[in-house]
Amino acid sequence: MTSSPPGQAGSPDQPRLPEALSGTPHPGSVGTDPVPPTARAAANTRASAAASQAWEAAYHNSEAELGHEPFQAGLIPAPEPVRFLAPDGSRVPPITQDYDEPPAEQLVEMYRRMVIGRRFDIQATALTKQGRLAVYPSSRGQEACQVGAMLALAETDWAFPTYRESMALVSRGIDPVEVLTLLRGDAHCGYDPRAVRTAPQCTPLSTQLLHAAGLAYGERRMGRDTVALAFIGDGATSEGDFHEGLNFAAVFKAPVVVVVQNNGWAISVPLSKQTAAPSLAYKGIGYGVVCEQVDGNDAMAVLAVLNKAIWYARSGRGPVLVELHTFRVEAHTNADDQTRYRSADEVEHAGHQDPIERLRAYLSGAGLLDDERIAAVNAEAEALAANLRTALGGEPHVDPEELFAHVYAELTPQLIEQRELVRTELAQLSGPGDLDGTDGNPAIEGGGR
16 A cells, blocks of 8 residues: 555655645634634534545555555554654655555645644643633644544544643634633533534543443444544553553454553653553553554654544444654643753754644645745634633633532432522622622632632
């Protein structure tokens, strides 16, 4: 499987800049007249679907073109991370021929979403410093992992994020304000999981693997071709739920893709204290799960492997474990002091592995990205940041009774008693005409921050 679809970079056809990508604002652009989140999400999913269909067509030509099955001989991942692009953006031959180069349109859309995702991340970090967010786990430096995973999914697939996947959720088309609702402390989840087929961000380590495996298995039992993609960090691979989720998915061939973002640190615990395995991808071998390791700062490699992984799971062959070697530029969260456990030289080295600059250099050299389009993407990213600042500039108004609304399907006697206590207290605090009981109470208005 070494050939590339006609018209994409690396094929005999001369690559050229598609008219729709030469400076024309994207359908989901955010400007002075921003597109509604639903329209932006629809545009994003259409782009994802078109790219996925183009890629899958290359795999469905014949069973003879499937390459090695599983990805490598036996279940062993590649001996070193799969890479398509060097840090300077030049094309390098990958260590294995198991993966096709992604379509040009998918790569250009990947660049756009990574630029927007980074600007969102920087803005969210700034809002945290201003006290507008209670906490924010940055994913700066991990843009290729976050965006690539979402871009490879179909609209009908499910995503199971951790607390660090805010950028990924924005990339999937979820309203940035709704994404940050959890981290602002206003609600357990700011978006409708069923509507966007994305589970609430999960703070307990590795529990989302069980959720993903169960949903994927259930969807398969219902005759649907849904794939569930679950994010997990390197530290969470030491949790029991990681074992249980992988083992269940393998035994029942649940269509799950587990994406391990190995950024080298679990807060201040280095990878060497998590595992003695050659890489985290090798953990899949014991479960009979197909596994691979990838340069997570190489956007092309991330897409190439995840495209095939999702196709593999969707086709009923079972789960896939993909380890993405990447780097967390910022601290674990705004409450973490990373200077206590890693050097400035290590952080500086990460700057030379920048996934956005790597892909930009490649696309520009291949004639797939020009200065006009780069400027348009940057403007779209700045507009999103400005809108986010405005939206989070005021204090939210919350209903205290929502504390009891989503605990159980039916309120227990204890919850009913607690709710009545709250109602009594609000009635005592309320003044004339203050029907909601807030009366400017800072514990209610502003979410109690």
